[in-house]
Every structure is written in C-alpha cells, then in structure tokens.
Amino acid sequence: xxxxxxxxxxxxxxxxxxxxxxxxxxxxxxxxxxxxxxxxxxxxxxxxxxxxxxxxxxxxxxxxxxxxxxxxxxxxxxxxxxxxxxxxxxxxxxxxxxxxxxxxxxxxxxxxxxxxxxxxxxxxxxxxxxxxxxxxxxxxxxxxxxxxxxxxxxxxxxxxxxxxxxxxxxxxxxxxxxxxxxxxxxxxxxxxxxxxxxxxxxxxxxxxxxxxxxxxxxxxxxxxxxxxxxxxxxxxxxxxxxxxxxxxxxxxxxxxxxxxxxxxxxxxxxxxxxxxxxx
Numbered sequence: 001x002x003x004x005x006x007x008x009x010x011x012x013x014x015x016x017x018x019x020x021x022x023x024x025x026x027x028x029x030x031x032x033x034x035x036x037x038x039x040x041x042x043x044x045x046x047x048x049x050x051x052x053x054x055x056x057x058x059x060x061x062x063x064x065x066x067x068x069x070x071x072x073x074x075x076x077x078x079x080x081x082x083x084x085x086x087x088x089x090x091x092x093x094x095x096x097x098x099x100x101x102x103x104x105x106x107x108x109x110x111x112x113x114x115x116x117x118x119x120x121x122x123x124x125x126x127x128x129x130x131x132x133x134x135x136x137x138x139x140x141x142x143x144x145x146x147x148x149x150x151x152x153x154x155x156x157x158x159x160x161x162x163x164x165x166x167x168x169x170x171x172x173x174x175x176x177x178x179x180x181x182x183x184x185x186x187x188x189x190x191x192x193x194x195x196x197x198x199x200x201x202x203x204x205x206x207x208x209x210x211x212x213x214x215x216x217x218x219x220x221x222x223x224x225x226x227x228x229x230x231x232x233x234x235x236x237x238x239x240x241x242x243x244x245x246x247x248x249x250x251x252x253x254x255x256x257x258x259x260x261x262x263x264x265x266x267x268x269x270x271x272x273x274x275x276x277x278x279x
Contacts (some may be wrong), residue, residue, distance in 0.1 A: 090177035
C-alpha cells in the first residue's frame with residue numbers, strides 16, 4: 001500500500017497526492033471553456049481587465065506572476081457577480097530585450113547590409129542570458145535576424161504560458177496576443193493614420209537617450225538605475241553690469257549648462273535660481 005492509497009473501507013487517502021493536479025484541472029477548464037469570453041454579449045455586461053503583457057525575454061520568476069494573481073482575484077469576483085469577463089493575456093515580444101536574447105541565444109547580430117540567406121543555420125542554440133561581445137557574434141541579415149526573433153519568442157512564450165497555466169489563472173487563452181504579430185502591427189498603423197488625419201501626429205526635435213552600441217533610441221524601461229559617486233561643481237557667472245563680480249552656483253549636473261538661458265540671483269540672500277530654456 002502506498003502513502004496515497006485509501007484505508008480499507010474508505011475512499012479518502014492517508015495523504016493527498018498533488019502531482020499532476022495543475023495539468024488535470026487546466027485541461028478540464030480548457031475543455032469546458034470555463035473562462036471563455038462571449039463576444040455576443042451586451043457592453044454593460046462586460047468586465048474588461050487590461051493585462052500589460054510581460055516581456056518575452058527568456059525566464060519568469062515569482063515576481064512576474066504575483067501581480068497577475070491579484071488581478072485574477074478581481075476576475076473571479078466579477079464572474080461571481082455575473083459579469084462576462086474579457087481577460088486576455090499576451091506577450092511583449094517587440095523590443096531590445098528580445099533582440100538581446102536572440103543575440104546571446106543564437107550567437108548572432110543583425111547587419112542590415114548583408115543579403116538574406118534562406119538556408120541559414122545559427123552557429124549555436126541555447127546560449128545563456130549573459131552579455132556577449134559583438135565581435136564574437138556572427139553577422140546575419142536583417143530578415144534572418146527577424147526570423148530568429150520570431151522563432152525564439154514562440155518557444156519562450158509557450159514556456160511562459162505553461163507557467164501561468166500552472167498558476168491557475170482564469171485567463172481566456174483564446175484571446176492570447178503578441179505585440180509584434182500582424183494584427184497588432186495593423187492596429188498600431190491604423191491608429192497612427194487616424195491620429196495623422198486628426199492632426200494629432202507631429203514631428204519635433206527633442207532630446208532622446210541613445211545606445212551607441214546598438215545605434216538605437218532607448219526607452220526608459222530598458223535602463224537600469226545604478227548608484228554612482230557624484231561631485232558638486234562650482235560654476236561662476238560674471239555680472240553684466242561691468243563690476244566684475246561673479247555669482248557662483250553649485251551643481252551636480254554641469255552638462256545641463258547649455259540648456260540655461262539666464263541666471264536669476266537675489267544678491268541680498270545669495271539665493272540663486274537657474275532658468276532653463278522652454279521646451
């Protein structure tokens with residue numbers, strides 16, 4: 001008799017067996033379409049949950065799924081109230097994290113000047129997530145690189161979905177989406193054309209963060225904050241009345257001086273204020 005076998009005359013085992021429960025009930029819920037959204041219902045019956053898609057960058061940890069478990073409690077509560085839940089989950093597979101992972105995983109880097117190779121085979125598969133030098137990566141055409149991105153994100157997203165299914169989220173997987181698929185691209189392009197027609201799209205010159213290695217603009221989300229030792233710099237401004245007297249200010253960001261168009265100083269209290277150029 002095993003530890004999980006029932007006692008004689010009883011159907012209750014001595015110890016519960018938890019192995020395979022997630023897969024069993026996920027299969028039951030999927031077969032019954034228990035969490036499926038009904039698109040034919042009226043709008044006032046719908047409760048929609050916006051789920052910002054996690055980045056498909058290779059691995060998940062408990063912090064990724066914790067926030068979704070909180071949203072799932074709300075989803076289940078609204079179902080109990082009789083609402084028709086629109087609760088999809090997708091993947092953010094468009095951006096530098098995906099490109100960086102492809103570079104490290106396959107040992108390649110994109111070179112748009114190269115021609116497309118329909119029979120290309122990457123030099124490696126399964127590289128780790130650590131940074132690798134560009135000199136050690138094989139240059140490939142843009143089209144070959146995009147194909148590798150699509151290939152790897154498909155693998156990663158299946159792994160991600162398995163984790164979320166194991167967690168038991170009541171997500172409607174029939175509406176799973178990608179930020180880079182054809183539907184998302186068409187939706188984004190259509191929205192831009194509508195903004196353009198409405199006069200809401202514009203061009204302007206503005207400062208941006210630039211990655212000198214990848215030669216691309218970098219979003220705030222792609223950056224990592226690190227504490228570094230700093231220093232105060234004393235900058236002297238000569239008065240315009242010919243007295244030769246200087247007003248000295250202290251700053252930790254002297255590189256922003258070109259953005260200043262004036263310096264206002266209250267000489268009685270020695271309080272100073274730098275006025276920046278308008279945006």
